[in-house]
Amino acid sequence: MIAKKYSASQYVKALRTLYKRLPKNHPKFFKIKNEFYQNQAGEIGEEAVMKVLEKLKLPYKFYVFHNISLYSDTLFQMDIIIITPYYALIFEVKNINGEIIFTDQQLLRKLETGESHTFENPVLQLEEYEYQLIQLFKSIGISLPIYSAVVFAFTSSYIKVAPANKALIFRRGIKPFIRSINVGLPILTDSQLDSLKNYLLKNNKDFQPFPLINYFGIEPNSLLKGVECVCGYIGMKKVIRSWYCPACKTYNKNAHESTLKDYFFVFKNTITNQECQQFLLLNNKHEASKILRNPLLISTGQSRNRKYSLINGKEQPSFSKSNQT
Ligand SMILES: [Zn+2]
Structure with missing residues (x-):
C-alpha cells in the first residue's frame, strides 16, 4: 500500500515561478529554464510510475513512498522506495525522451534534431542511495537486502546502450520486475515493517531550498x-x-x-x-x-x-x- 503518495513538489512550482520571472537575457536564464523543465519532466514520470504502484498487489505486506529524503552520512533523496518484510527496492525514475546511451559516468541523450544533452548517470545515483540506505538501516538494526532499478516512465525513451550492471525497466515492466524478486524467509515481521514505515515517514526531510533566489544566487532586482x-x-x-x-x-x-x-x-x-x-x-x-x-x-x-x-x-x-x- 501507499505510505507516502505522489505529491507535486513545491520546488518545481517555485522553479516555474523563477523561470517565468527571470528576463531572457539574464545570465542564469538557461540554467533555470533547464532546471525547471528537467524537474517538471521528472515529476510527470514519477507520477506515472506511482499510478502503477497504486495498483500493485503482492502476496506480502509492502509500503510505497514517493519522494523521500533521509539523512544518513548525507541527505539523500529517493524518487520511490518500496519496503517489504523481505527487501527494500529503490526506483530512480527518468523521463528523458530520445536516444539514450549509458556510459560509465553519464547518461547521454540524442534528439532527432541532432541536439544532444548529458545527464547524471542514474546508476551512480542508485549506488549512492543503496549505500546510504544500508548505513541508515544498520544504524537502526535492520539488515534488509536492497535492490534498485532505473525506471523509464515513457516509451519516448529509446535505450540504445543500457547500463551494464543495473536493472533498467520501463513502466510496463515494473510489476513483473517486482514479482520476479526471489523471497525466502521474511527478515522483518509485519509489525517491524510498520515501525520501519513510521520511522521513514518521521525522518523524511523535504528539500527546502527556499527562497530560491538565494539558493541560485540571483539578485532580487533582476526579477519581474x-x-x-x-x-x-x-x-x-x-x-x-x-x-x-x-x-x-x-x-x-x-x-x-x-x-x-x-x-x-x-x-x-x-x-x-x-x-x-x-x-x-x-x-x-x-x-x-x-x-x-x-x-x-x-x-x-x-x-x-x-x-x-x-x-x-x-x-x-x-x-x-x-x-x-
Ligand atoms: Zn490574463
Missing part, C-alpha cells in the same frame, strides 16, 4: 514584479476590489494570492508593507495592508518595521482560492 494572471501574464492591474488582466481582459479578485505565495518561495521569506506594494505593483500602503491581513500570515514587529511571514514556512501553504499550477 507584478501579479500573475491565470493566462500567464505578469503585471495585472489593481482595481477596486479586484485585479484586471490587460492580456486576457478578465477580472480576478483573488489573483494576488498565488503571487504572494510565489514571493515567499522565490524571493524572500518575510514581506513588509512596502515590499508588498512593490512586488504586487500596488497603488498605496492601504491596499497592501488589506492583502497582508491574511489568516495564513503572521506578523512580527511594530508599525513601520512590521514583517509578515507564512504561518508555517516549512509547510506548503494552501491559500484559499487561485491554487494555480
Whole structure:
C-alpha cells in the first residue's frame, strides 16, 4: 500500500515561478529554464510510475513512498522506495525522451534534431542511495537486502546502450520486475515493517531550498514584479476590489494570492508593507495592508518595521482560492 503518495513538489512550482520571472537575457536564464523543465519532466514520470504502484498487489505486506529524503552520512533523496518484510527496492525514475546511451559516468541523450544533452548517470545515483540506505538501516538494526532499478516512465525513451550492471525497466515492466524478486524467509515481521514505515515517514526531510533566489544566487532586482494572471501574464492591474488582466481582459479578485505565495518561495521569506506594494505593483500602503491581513500570515514587529511571514514556512501553504499550477 501507499505510505507516502505522489505529491507535486513545491520546488518545481517555485522553479516555474523563477523561470517565468527571470528576463531572457539574464545570465542564469538557461540554467533555470533547464532546471525547471528537467524537474517538471521528472515529476510527470514519477507520477506515472506511482499510478502503477497504486495498483500493485503482492502476496506480502509492502509500503510505497514517493519522494523521500533521509539523512544518513548525507541527505539523500529517493524518487520511490518500496519496503517489504523481505527487501527494500529503490526506483530512480527518468523521463528523458530520445536516444539514450549509458556510459560509465553519464547518461547521454540524442534528439532527432541532432541536439544532444548529458545527464547524471542514474546508476551512480542508485549506488549512492543503496549505500546510504544500508548505513541508515544498520544504524537502526535492520539488515534488509536492497535492490534498485532505473525506471523509464515513457516509451519516448529509446535505450540504445543500457547500463551494464543495473536493472533498467520501463513502466510496463515494473510489476513483473517486482514479482520476479526471489523471497525466502521474511527478515522483518509485519509489525517491524510498520515501525520501519513510521520511522521513514518521521525522518523524511523535504528539500527546502527556499527562497530560491538565494539558493541560485540571483539578485532580487533582476526579477519581474507584478501579479500573475491565470493566462500567464505578469503585471495585472489593481482595481477596486479586484485585479484586471490587460492580456486576457478578465477580472480576478483573488489573483494576488498565488503571487504572494510565489514571493515567499522565490524571493524572500518575510514581506513588509512596502515590499508588498512593490512586488504586487500596488497603488498605496492601504491596499497592501488589506492583502497582508491574511489568516495564513503572521506578523512580527511594530508599525513601520512590521514583517509578515507564512504561518508555517516549512509547510506548503494552501491559500484559499487561485491554487494555480
Ligand atoms: Zn490574463
